[in-house]
Amino acid sequence: MAIRIPPRQLFIDGEWREPVKKHRIPIINPSTEEIIGNIPAATAEDVELAVSAARRALSRNKGRDWASATGAHRAKYLRAIAAKVTERKAELAKLEAIDCGKPLDEAAWDIDDVAGCFEYYADLAEALDAKQKSPVSLPMEAFKCHVLREPIGVVGLITPWNYPLLMATWKVAPALAAGCAAILKPSELASVTCLELAEVCKEVGLPPGVLNILTGYGVEAGAPLACHPDVDKVAFTGSSATGRKIMTAAASVIKPVTLELGGKSPIILFEDFDLDKAAEWTIFGCFWTNGQICSATSRLIVHESIAAEFLDRLVKWIKNIKISDPLEEGCRLGPVVSEGQYEKVMQFITTAKNEGATILCGGVRPQHLKKGFFIEPTVITDVTTSMQIWREEVFGPVLCVKTFSTEDEAIELANDTQYGLGAAVISKDLERCERVTKALQAGIVWVNCSQPCFCQAPWGGNKRSGFGRELGEWGLENYLSLKQVTQYISDEPWGWYQSPSKL
Template identity: 80%
Template structure:
């Protein structure tokens, strides 16, 4: 059954708000390359409004504000969010798939992990109550010392497109559990499910301003968050190039930054290995999430005595991977998230060939499903 693509605004101060400059970004289904909707595009003006809303959430209703609410109170909201996500799993998984191209089975698994993550941090939030004002033993009884855990304040959370809602949850859930007010900036390439998190927050009556969601372009929204004087911390997952810019902006105000920039970990195969198992895990590492994952096995080091046999089996396993519309049952490999990323991958292949590499399998764009309708209804605002 077809589902509509929700037309959302920015989520600020507990409600939907049109971007002040009225900018929007098209949603392109990477499977069909068709425009199936659009998302709001925040700019510096919207960032100012969201930061003010987040800061107000920390000080509103003196004595009952989010920052000093009990862990049990915060846990109640986190569990309510988890329950709503679980209820909406079929729709959210399908929306994630048409937004970023990953196989539906993976999107469904991601939604399960989203639920589990909110529940996990709900438990930790409750545990904070017992740790508040923990006494520290001192040699001199004249003095008393305590450890008091307090939220850092307003946090900016900038996430990539390969795990849109799950990666957002990895940052949002702990931030809210700790009593921070958060501003989530999802990738402009995949923001649809993150915006639906805003609707979930509305439905569970999360206090206004505790979570704000601002899709938008990096130079217009992300940069403004990184340099904003009233953002107390930044957490970013993405490229090293962007991280350098974020650290530079944060350094001007000596602002703490947490960065997750991925890696290029090799898989090393020795001669005494179970070759079939090693091939299976190599394939998994290469192609899970359509190969767009920071832990991808992008380098393979094989003992020369088994190299020929290993590569032969690697090609045979690759030939059996079902490449299709990611909504189809049994799909194991869907499309690259965007034309820009596709061109980047093709450039890698071209450069490798020019340097003498041999392509054992693939290397070209499969024409198996492009142009077909995926059963998702959408409209483009003009």
């Protein structure tokens, strides 16, 4: 029986609504290339409705609104959402695997992380109550001061297709914990589980307008959301090119922006590490999520003394990866998300060959898969630092390789990039790992591993990988505005000007 995705509508003000213009977008299964359903296509008119609903959520009920509620009150909803997500884990993981091509085991892991993230921010929401009126020490006894942490207001959240529900949660959970009202615009290439999150919110009784979910194209829905004058902040995860547009749109009305953009992250392998362990982490760092990770450590910088032996070992590990429909048991590599992404990745590989690089393995469609957007995991050698494959983000299962002889050379190669999101260093020498970690120009550094991510730790990059940090306490701060309150408490007059009564 053919897989079909049940239709959903836009989620605005706690209700399902058809888009104003009635347009819809086909859902294409990247494993089979079949149309398996459709999602609504929001436009500026729907954005207007969603922003109005979010505004009402922050002003209704005479002060008993979402923004002024206690953190403990908001935490109850976050925990209820986490429980519902856990309850529906198997269903949500399957939908995610079908929608974006992610292996089912990975999707299940992601859904666990979604529930964990909502739980974590429920804890932080509760802790926020105790932080209100945080005292500030002043040098003058005649004054006392405290700081209020208030929700920033209505926030626009624009998220990518590689981790559809998890990337949405990274923004939705802290925004709701802070007391903001949100409009989520997921990628049109993978929105199904985000619409299911709307159903979860409806089931747990989240107040109307607190979370609104608009599916649709970036130009038609994302752009009007980013520049809307009644949206107080925009948080975006996606390409650097789109990030520039988001910044420009937000600048037109002067609003804060958090950007988590592209990457071309290095993994430095020194000569003293176990080759099999290094091979597995290299594969995980680049081919996890079918290579579609902004932080993918897709530039392998390996010590020249072990390069030949390690690459031979690496290829053997890669040949053992099961490439299949994501729903098949044991799948470890599925298709890239769309035909457009498939063509983009294949063009990167073709350009690399034309520029003189060598395809050590992969670079083609797997012979046993005649349909779907599948690409064999690819390793490219004989790369120069001027080649496109070394400098630009591929967002597919492609690893490029260079060798080094000294620690300083490895660091120079690693930092010679416009990006600064992630990096990894692999060595038994922990003092060397610490030196290299400090020298790497990246927001995230893994030591003797690559890609593990925890919602308690800050996530974000430098340079053209964006700015601001998500996750952890830093993620909550993104959605809070600080208000200084200073009070004069002395019975004595201020005395700066001469009093008329003393003339």
